[in-house]
Amino acid sequence: MAGKLMDLKAAAALVPDGATISIGGFTTQRHPMAFIYELIRLGRRDLYLFGHSPGGDWDILIGAGCVKRVELAYEADEAFNTVGPRWRRAVERSEIEWEDYSNFSMVARFTAGAMGIPFMPVRSLLGSDLIRQETLTPEQRFADPRTSPRKLHVMDSPFNPLDRVVLVPAIHTEFAVLHVQKATDQGTVRIEGQTFADVQQAMCADVVIVTAEEIVEDDVLRAEPERNPIPSLAVNHVCRVPYGAHPYAVFNYYDYDPLQLKEYHESAKDDAAYRRYLDRYVVGVKDQVGYLEAIGGSARLESLKAKPPFGYRPDLKRRV
Amino acid sequence: MATPRYTLTELMAVVAAREIADGEVVFAGTGLPMLGVMLAQRIHAPRCIIIFEAGTVASRLAHLPMSVGDPRVMRGAATAAGLMEVFTFVLQAGRVDVGFLSGAQVDRFGNINSTSIGSDPRRPSVRFSGSGGACDIACLARRTIIIAKHEKRRFPEKVDYVTSPGWLAGGTSRTESGLIRGGPSSVVTTMGVMRFRPENKEAYLASFHPGLTPQAVAEATGFPWAVTGATETPPPADEELRILREDVDPERIFLR
Numbered sequence: 001m002a003g004k005l006m007d008l009k010a011a012a013a014l015v016p017d018g019a020t021i022s023i024g025g026f027t028t029q030r031h032p033m034a035f036i037y038e039l040i041r042l043g044r045r046d047l048y049l050f051g052h053s054p055g056g057d058w059d060i061l062i063g064a065g066c067v068k069r070v071e072l073a074y075e076a077d078e079a080f081n082t083v084g085p086r087w088r089r090a091v092e093r094s095e096i097e098w099e100d101y102s103n104f105s106m107v108a109r110f111t112a113g114a115m116g117i118p119f120m121p122v123r124s125l126l127g128s129d130l131i132r133q134e135t136l137t138p139e140q141r142f143a144d145p146r147t148s149p150r151k152l153h154v155m156d157s158p159f160n161p162l163d164r165v166v167l168v169p170a171i172h173t174e175f176a177v178l179h180v181q182k183a184t185d186q187g188t189v190r191i192e193g194q195t196f197a198d199v200q201q202a203m204c205a206d207v208v209i210v211t212a213e214e215i216v217e218d219d220v221l222r223a224e225p226e227r228n229p230i231p232s233l234a235v236n237h238v239c240r241v242p243y244g245a246h247p248y249a250v251f252n253y254y255d256y257d258p259l260q261l262k263e264y265h266e267s268a269k270d271d272a273a274y275r276r277y278l279d280r281y282v283v284g285v286k287d288q289v290g291y292l293e294a295i296g297g298s299a300r301l302e303s304l305k306a307k308p309p310f311g312y313r314p315d316l317k318r319r320v
Numbered sequence: 321m322a323t324p325r326y327t328l329t330e331l332m333a334v335v336a337a338r339e340i341a342d343g344e345v346v347f348a349g350t351g352l353p354m355l356g357v358m359l360a361q362r363i364h365a366p367r368c369i370i371i372f373e374a375g376t377v378a379s380r381l382a383h384l385p386m387s388v389g390d391p392r393v394m395r396g397a398a399t400a401a402g403l404m405e406v407f408t409f410v411l412q413a414g415r416v417d418v419g420f421l422s423g424a425q426v427d428r429f430g431n432i433n434s435t436s437i438g439s440d441p442r443r444p445s446v447r448f449s450g451s452g453g454a455c456d457i458a459c460l461a462r463r464t465i466i467i468a469k470h471e472k473r474r475f476p477e478k479v480d481y482v483t484s485p486g487w488l489a490g491g492t493s494r495t496e497s498g499l500i501r502g503g504p505s506s507v508v509t510t511m512g513v514m515r516f517r518p519e520n521k522e523a524y525l526a527s528f529h530p531g532l533t534p535q536a537v538a539e540a541t542g543f544p545w546a547v548t549g550a551t552e553t554p555p556p557a558d559e560e561l562r563i564l565r566e567d568v569d570p571e572r573i574f575l576r
Contacts, residue, residue: 164498
């Protein structure tokens with residue numbers, strides 16, 4: 001394929017067992033779900049995830065046994081489901097290693113990594129148990145050199161001793177995987193709507209894989225470079241994946257899928273039902289085409305299509 | 321018995337809306353806070369600005385978002401960026417007047433737990449979503465309003481985990497921790513409104529919802545606090561209810 005274009009399965013196969021990854025999006029939007037499903041089909045193990053507010057992207061990976069350690073601020077689909085069911089069980093059964101931060105401190109950590117500096121000061125966290133408590137033990141931290149030796153450091157400003165900040169350590173990952181609206185074979189990327197922390201996550205990763213709703217001509221995106229937030233030199237691979245974030249939303253393309261989200265949340269509360277969900281929608285189908293057929297094909301997808309000028313589906317029935 | 325004129329969710333949304341002043345910059349999370357801000361914008365605070373941590377400033381919401389990363393928050397927004405811009409330039413720099421918070425437990429000083437239940441967070445009996453942006457809002461908004469379900473186990477003397485710092489141990493402990501501003505101004509619960517005395521940050525009951533008594537609220541709380549002197553929460557006006565039902569949440573996303 002031309003330039004940086006790559007088949008989705010080939011791109012997912014680049015990620016080895018044990019890799020550190022950050023995944024783009026925020027709770028209910030722009031997660032590279034098709035890529036996640038491929039990782040599950042490949043049976044990846046011991047993945048090490050960094051994120052701020054993931055949703056079902058992490059939850060389904062955790063449930064499938066792909067994940068060993070995570071550093072995060074939040075794991076849920078907000079009003080659709082206030083705690084990720086598989087995340088919750090994995091913690092309560094001690095099946096996962098994790099460290100808690102806040103959204104701001106996690107994004108500050110990605111930003112430090114993206115900027116090439118060792119840490120970032122923030123005025124948040126002070127007084128909270130996010131400072132006093134650590135869930136990763138010192139042994140767990142030292143066992144993996146990719147984990148910061150310390151969670152954070154409280155410091156008084158060298159310029160004014162009355163000014164206290166919290167230093168949070170930079171994040172570097174081996175992979176960042178994003179799902180965006182448009183990309184090109186040259187690795188030029190267009191994100192429409194909120195960017196979340198996708199830019200910082202890309203810029204602190206060794207290998208950046210972008211899955212996109214559409215592949216467009218490079219000149220088209222270069223005509224408005226101020227709308228392309230990630231330098232193409234940082235993007236390694238681009239995959240064309242229409243509906244690649246389903247059941248989550250992509251601004252200007254399609255809305256979230258309340259029926260599918262409900263089925264996932266209800267299934268994921270129960271071990272056997274979760275396995276059946278995986279069999280039916282992920283491991284029991286060959287690829288993204290098979291997935292889209294399993295969830296209801298073009299009729300379902302048509303019902304989710306965004307309507308201008310909203311960028312979402314104003315008549316979508318959301319309480320199902 | 322006659323059908324009640326309003327539900328508890330409607331009452332709480334109205335009470336939350338009344339906490340917002342016109343022109344204020346409001347950092348809102350999913351659920352009841354969104355109802356409160358949208359209602360306030362349509363009644364007494366048309367110039368209040370809503371901020372979503374996922375990256376939007378000053379949305380003119382046409383449909384209730386179900387998450388702060390919902391494409392619906394883009395509608396009419398003045399600016400769309402990312403989390404870092406909102407957390408640094410807007411929140412940390414001191415531009416947020418009011419932040420809304422909620423959690424599984426709230427203690428006598430307005431500290432909130434949305435992380436886990438149990439004394440050791442490494443081995444929790446129940447695990448929740450975690451902070452998200454809640455800790456950041458609690459640390460850096462000029463004041464916070466907490467929304468909570470009022471039950472004895474949810475209002476303990478001390479929360480199991482301080483996800484979002486309130487007045488910490490009361491007195492001057494918040495300032496001593498290094499936090500530069502903020503703190504909870506009120507807790508809107510399913511039974512009433514809790515506030516904090518400015519001099520020592522002790523909680524007191526400011527109002528109890530219609531049909532309840534101060535004693536009933538005290539009995540549903542896991543710490544001793546002042547409930548005498550509280551007045552009845554003014555019930556929602558017909559116009560507030562109409563706007564809430566017809567304009568803010570006609571899809572019944574959060575209204576019950």
